[in-house]
Amino acid sequence: MSTLNGKRAEAQQQGRKIKVAILGAGGIAHAMALTLNRMADDPRYTNLVKPYAVAARDGERAADFARQYGLPVSYGSYEEMLADPEVDLVYIATPHSLHAEQGEQCLRAGKNILVEKSFTANTAQAERLLATARETGLLCTEAIWTRYMPSRTIIHDLLASGIIGEIRTVSANLGYTITGKARLTDPALAGGALLDVGVYPLNFVDMILEGRPYDRMATAMTPYQTGVDAQSTTTLFYPDTVMAVAYSSMVSISDRDGVVWGTDGHLICRNINDISAVDVYDRDYRLVKHVDMPEQLTGYEYEVASAANAILDGARECPEAPHTDTLRIMRLMDDIRGQWGLRFPFEQE
The missing domain is CATH 3.30.360.10 (Dihydrodipicolinate Reductase; domain 2)
Structure with missing residues (x-):
C-alpha cells in the first residue's frame, strides 16, 4: 500500500468524512447540494463525504438554501465560513471573475478547494492561485466534471x-x-x-x-x-x-x-x-x-469523490485534472x- 493510500485508509478507519461547504448559492450550487445529498445516501460515498454548509452574502438566502437541502450550517458571509474549523473542502460556485480571489482566501484560511470552471478568468489569476496552493500545501482542483467522468x-x-x-x-x-x-x-x-x-x-x-x-x-x-x-x-x-x-x-x-x-x-x-x-x-x-x-447520481459526484480522496491522501491535485492541464486550457x-x-x-x- 502506498503512503498516500495508507493515509486514506487510516482516515477512513477513524471514520473521517470530508465535510463540504458550498460558496455561493446560484444555480450550480443547487446542483452540487443535490449531488452531495445523493452521495451521502449512496453506499459508495456515504463514508467519504458529508454535506455540511453553504455560504452566501445574504444570510436569509443562505438559510433558505440550507433548509432546502438539509445542510446543518449556513453562513451570511464568506468570512464566517472561512472561520469554521469544521470545513474540509469548499466548492466555489461563484462567477469566473471571483474564483481567484475567493480561492486564495479559502486556501489562506486552511480550506481545500474545488473550483468550478472556468478555473479563473485568465492564466495570470490561475498561476497566482496555484502558487498559493503550493505554498499552503492544500488541495486546489478545477471542477471541470467531464475530466472526472x-x-x-x-x-x-x-x-x-x-x-x-x-x-x-x-x-x-x-x-x-x-x-x-x-x-x-x-x-x-x-x-x-x-x-x-x-x-x-x-x-x-x-x-x-x-x-x-x-x-x-x-x-x-x-x-x-x-x-x-x-x-x-x-x-x-x-x-x-x-x-x-x-x-x-x-x-x-x-x-x-x-x-x-x-x-x-x-x-x-x-x-x-x-x-x-x-x-x-x-x-x-x-x-x-x-x-x-x-x-450517474448527477455527474458531479466523480469530481467530489476525487477531491475528497485527494484530501485524505494529502495530495494537492486530483489525477483527473492536474494543475498542468488546467493551466494549458x-x-x-x-x-x-x-x-x-x-x-x-x-x-x-
Whole structure:
C-alpha cells in the first residue's frame, strides 16, 4: 500500500468524512447540494463525504438554501465560513471573475478547494492561485466534471483499441440560449460563451488528443451587445496533419456532439457536456458499436469523490485534472481571446 493510500485508509478507519461547504448559492450550487445529498445516501460515498454548509452574502438566502437541502450550517458571509474549523473542502460556485480571489482566501484560511470552471478568468489569476496552493500545501482542483467522468476512460479505451484507426480530426460544439443569465453577458464578471460553455469543447479536444501542443490556431467570434463573445469557432492545427475545431455559443442550441475522425472510421460522442452514449462507425459509415455511459447520481459526484480522496491522501491535485492541464486550457483561452482582442475590464486595469 502506498503512503498516500495508507493515509486514506487510516482516515477512513477513524471514520473521517470530508465535510463540504458550498460558496455561493446560484444555480450550480443547487446542483452540487443535490449531488452531495445523493452521495451521502449512496453506499459508495456515504463514508467519504458529508454535506455540511453553504455560504452566501445574504444570510436569509443562505438559510433558505440550507433548509432546502438539509445542510446543518449556513453562513451570511464568506468570512464566517472561512472561520469554521469544521470545513474540509469548499466548492466555489461563484462567477469566473471571483474564483481567484475567493480561492486564495479559502486556501489562506486552511480550506481545500474545488473550483468550478472556468478555473479563473485568465492564466495570470490561475498561476497566482496555484502558487498559493503550493505554498499552503492544500488541495486546489478545477471542477471541470467531464475530466472526472467514466466516459473519459471509456472513450480513451475505444480509441486506443484502434477501432477508428489513427486520429486525424476532432470536432466539438456546445451551445445553449443562455443570454438571460446576467453574469454571462457582463464583461466585469468575465462573461461570454468561451469561459462558460466553450471550455467544454476545448477540454474535449484536449482529452482526445491527450494534451498535445498545437502548431497554430485560427479563431473568430461574433460579439454580444455588451462586447463579450456570443459565439465563436476555433481551429487548432497540430503536427502530422491533425486538426481540431471547437464551437461555442450562448445564443443558439447546438447538437452538442463531439466527433473523432480517424483513418478507418469515426466516433460520435453524444453531448460533450455530459456524454450519454458513444457511437462508432466504420469506413463505410456503418454503425459497428454503441456504448451507453454508466448511470450517474448527477455527474458531479466523480469530481467530489476525487477531491475528497485527494484530501485524505494529502495530495494537492486530483489525477483527473492536474494543475498542468488546467493551466494549458487557461493559456489556450487567453490566446483565443487575445486573437479576438477581447479583454475584461479588470484585465485592462
